[in-house]
Amino acid sequence: MPATPAQPATSTPAPSAERPESPRFADIDEAHRMLAPLMEAIAAVGGPHCEVVLHDLSSGDLDHSVRVILNGHVSGRTVGGPSTNLGMEVLRDPGRNHDAFGYRGRTADGRELISSSVYYRDLDGRIIAALCINRDLSPVQGAMASLAALLPEAGGAGSEAPHELVAPDVSSVLEDMISEAVAAIGKPAAVMTKADRIEVLRLLEDRGAFHIKRAAEKVSARLGVSRVTTYGYLDEVRRG
Structure with a gap:
């Protein structure tokens, strides 16, 4: 789910294609123990602009779902922080596969994100956790803008072609x-x-x-x- 504490994502991600089912855990504590090393690995490779979040969805408390968060400065959230609009959609229709990869989101201050979310169930099939990765695109966009400024405008000076x-x-x-x-x-x-x-x-x-x-x-x-x-x-x- 995207890392927007105050506003929804720009679009609803499409479900993933058919693939093996994610592992199931006895409870959120077991999910935390098993996923913590993976979260550290993703954050280390993704760098400081890559936020990695484990949401506790077992109680349905979306106002305080953040169980673990690495590089939380990306969204401004901390442990105990909120879920997003996608968390609400998941709990409204828990029987569906909500895993999604490479969708776009937006932070409350307007920065674009590219995100992926994987949901985990307990042994009874209830969704209890979500592992979410949110990469801030603004550093790359800023670099691209700087490079674009070095290029001549399409059509040359004085071009008035309508768009x-x-x-x-x-x-x-x-x-x-x-x-x-x-x-x-x-x-x-x-x-x-x-x-x-x-x-x-x-x-x-x-x-x-x-x-x-x-x-x-x-x-x-x-x-x-x-x-x-x-x-x-x-x-x-x-x-x-």
């Missing part, structure tokens, strides 16, 4: 517009300055994004600021 966003609904169009505006700044939202965020809003305002319903709410979530702050920035853009 059309085609999607099945207006919400998806808005998400693409926000992603393009953030990408144009060249850095993840989590490290943007106030001026950077105002420029994101200027780009969106120029394209008419705020004519779409709930646009300010979605922009606020992506930039990691409140709606009040977003409206304040938008006023600055419109006054300028």
Whole structure:
């Protein structure tokens, strides 16, 4: 499950393909003992931007499900911290295989994650634990943005060719517009300055994004600021 303590993942991961069933454990304590060395190995190879979490789902207490966490600074969680929206989905439909690999999530401050989750059951078939890996993509994205800045713009200077966003609904169009505006700044939202965020809003305002319903709410979530702050920035853009 993704490491978002305050907001849901960007999408629901697809279940894994057919594969051998995960081992079963007598209880969460046994799961902890058996999985702890594996967690250490993953964190050591993944480095400081790779969070590894063991969730205790045996009691159904999703507000305090984090049993063990390595590199918790990625999501800002500690032992005793919460699960995510995916934990709720698992407990709502425990009979299904919820294992998923390489899906995207997002932290509360707007950093993108790539994540995998494996769920473990007890001897009676109840889901009692989840092993989750969340890798922060913002360092890689920042490096890519720096390299992209060294390349000439496609089409050359003064190119005015339109760029059309085609999607099945207006919400998806808005998400693409926000992603393009953030990408144009060249850095993840989590490290943007106030001026950077105002420029994101200027780009969106120029394209008419705020004519779409709930646009300010979605922009606020992506930039990691409140709606009040977003409206304040938008006023600055419109006054300028």
